[in-house]
Amino acid sequence: MPSGPATPAPRPVLASLPAYRPGRPPAPVAGLTAYKISSNENPYPPLRSVLAVVREAAAGINRYPDMGNTALREALAERLGVGVGQIACGTGSVGVLGQIMTAMCEPGDEVVFAWRSFEAYPIVTALAGARPVPVPLTSGHEHDLPAMLGAITSRTKVVLVCTPNNPTGTFVPDADLRLFLDAVPPHVLVVIDEAYLEFVTHPGAPDSLSIARDFPNVVVLRTFSKAYGLAGLRVGYAVAPEPLAEALRATATPFGVNLLAQAAALASLEAIDELTVRVKDLVAERERVEAALAVQGWRLPASQANFVWFPLGEDTAAFAEVCERRALTVRPYGTDGVRATIGEPEASDRLLEIAARWRAARA
Structure with missing residues (x-):
């Protein structure tokens, strides 16, 4: 019989694959409604x-x-x-x-x-x-x-x-x-x-x-x-x-x-007409969030999607941790930045509150 591994072995490439990291679920915090804006999901329920x-x-x-x-x-x-x-x-x-x-x-x-x-x-x-x-x-x-x-x-x-x-x-x-x-x-x-x-x-x-x-x-x-x-x-x-x-x-x-x-x-x-109205609402919310962040002093890339990008570099993990302590789950990317999905207006307000405090603490 031909020699080989003692047990069936998966392809070696699997050991070197980067892990796909899905958006984490919202972390509960006493006294706060938790929001998940770590995945680019539509916050509206199905029609x-x-x-x-x-x-x-x-x-x-x-x-x-x-x-x-x-x-x-x-x-x-x-x-x-x-x-x-x-x-x-x-x-x-x-x-x-x-x-x-x-x-x-x-x-x-x-x-x-x-x-x-x-x-x-x-x-x-x-x-x-x-x-x-x-x-x-x-x-x-x-x-x-x-x-x-x-x-x-x-x-x-x-x-x-x-x-x-x-x-x-x-x-x-x-x-x-x-x-x-x-x-x-x-x-x-x-x-x-x-x-x-x-x-x-x-x-x-x-x-x-x-x-x-x-x-x-x-x-x-x-x-x-x-x-x-x-x-x-x-x-x-x-x-x-x-x-x-x-x-x-x-x-x-x-x-x-x-x-x-x-x-x-x-x-x-x-039902494309109904869905188009929802998309317009999300775009309007994105524009509200971007305008408020600009007033705070953030200089972010203009988004054409349903999320905004904070290019925070080495501060990425720290910003995500601050958000989590406030029951807001965002998506950190290594030392590149944080992505925050446009979701419920209440989630956007929480994000704006955290972003304002972050800027003020570093002013």
């Missing part, structure tokens, strides 16, 4: 119409869901003005991203992305056997597109562009992205990750679907988790050229998008 559809669909959970996500893909194609064959669905946008990596990458390939950006990027890259190539953000916490272009080599298979960027909230301008794509080799896939698209108000933000029509090496990645408030059901999708979309469907976990998720996503598309 009643969506809940009603989910309850009705629950009666059929003894059956497998439609593996092809047919009704959802048709509805998305009609809404977005693309072909049904261009849509691939998965378990949240991060699930679809995993499908992209499986379809595109082999051991030794490289994946270029900005850093700091979505923390799943190096994980899904390494799991595909590829090598992560992080490129530092600019001093303004934005994608450094010239540096990312310079990081592309003959081994690069995929480039990830997160706009608005998680966790800094900054966006990549349409004109800059087009110039970047003009210079990217046509065989390199560029993924425009738009998990926070619905919160964008800046007129210079990219029109990704138009870009995808002009550049056949572009995939657009979106989700129902944020603006649609379906984070707990895990459904996302990609808009891609048909051959690539077919490959993404082939690499998807069979029946991965469950029956309730498909029903809720369809119902949410039908």
Whole structure:
């Protein structure tokens, strides 16, 4: 018999994977209502119409869901003005991203992305056997597109562009992205990750679907988790050229998008007017928070997402600890900064109170 380990051994890459750290739940503090703004969740409960559809669909959970996500893909194609064959669905946008990596990458390939950006990027890259190539953000916490272009080599298979960027909230301008794509080799896939698209108000933000029509090496990645408030059901999708979309469907976990998720996503598309009102309310709350922080003296990157970014450096952990003592859970990122989700106005008020005291103590 061939020699080998005494027991089954997982792949060595797992030992070196960075850990994905989900937002912590709120810490209870006597006399205070606890708020969790450490995950970029929609604070509003599901719409009643969506809940009603989910309850009705629950009666059929003894059956497998439609593996092809047919009704959802048709509805998305009609809404977005693309072909049904261009849509691939998965378990949240991060699930679809995993499908992209499986379809595109082999051991030794490289994946270029900005850093700091979505923390799943190096994980899904390494799991595909590829090598992560992080490129530092600019001093303004934005994608450094010239540096990312310079990081592309003959081994690069995929480039990830997160706009608005998680966790800094900054966006990549349409004109800059087009110039970047003009210079990217046509065989390199560029993924425009738009998990926070619905919160964008800046007129210079990219029109990704138009870009995808002009550049056949572009995939657009979106989700129902944020603006649609379906984070707990895990459904996302990609808009891609048909051959690539077919490959993404082939690499998807069979029946991965469950029956309730498909029903809720369809119902949410039908209730888009109600959801748009909620998004506008969150954007207005974001603008209120940003304006108040600016008055306090904070100079933060302008956010186009549903969160704000405090680039606190070595003070990151201390700020997060102060928030926790006040029953407010935020998301610290090493020694880079703290991300705070825009949630209930009461949570925003708590954040503003803490931020004001922090500034005053260091004045």
